Amino acid sequence: MTNLMAKYMLDDPSMNKIDNEAMEYEKSVLRKYVKDSEEALVASLPANKNDQQNRFFFALGKSFVIGNFDSFARRRFSKTGELTPEQQITWDSLKNHGFLEYRADLVNCENEVAGYLADSFDDFMNTLSTAEKEKDKDMAKTWEMYKKNELGLTKIEFGQRLFQVIFSHNSKF
Structure with missing residues (x-):
């Protein structure tokens, strides 16, 4: 487009x-x-x-x-x-x-991805062993705080933060 x-x-x-x-x-x-x-x-x-x-x-x-x-x-x-x-x-x-329409569509797509990340993160956290959760205490604590709505973030805002963290992290691959 x-x-x-x-x-x-x-x-x-x-x-x-x-x-x-x-x-x-x-x-x-x-x-x-x-x-x-x-x-x-x-x-x-x-x-x-x-x-x-x-x-x-x-x-x-x-x-x-x-x-x-x-x-x-x-x-x-x-x-x-x-x-x-x-x-x-x-x-x-x-x-x-059509730039304004394109931009609105892009924001909608970004929000869908952010929402998907936030929704999928619970499944990911459930796959972690106790030792893995202990190894990354900050991540586990942050997730629990989000689930209890203690961070004051919407699902989309939390997903956007997850996206930033994922892509700022050095890949092992």
Whole structure:
């Protein structure tokens, strides 16, 4: 979806209203994103690396490409009052080509994943032995506090924290 949005933006006549270096930069970022995202879409794992773990990290890598577009857009919509004329044109084009709807869908998906993590964490905790729980007392204590609503976090907020912890932890693989 973001690849198509970027293509539509590059074809948008408004993106050619200003002919200067700053506007060319805006378009060059979009062109690079289109190229990178098309490469990511066709990339595939070698057959000998096509296991569950590698597929997960491969998909995560593809999502980082999409994150570049999101970062580009966020820099324009988070500072609406301070945008250069070129950034304002880009922001207007983003809105005209569905960025706000895309962003709302993305937030909904992120919330679904966070909720799923929070729901699944109880199953994970139940699989741990007493020794494993003792080894990671902080995690077990935090989970118990969450279940008793002592943390003041919603399920989605707790899931978002779990996600941050999972992906900030050094993998053993």
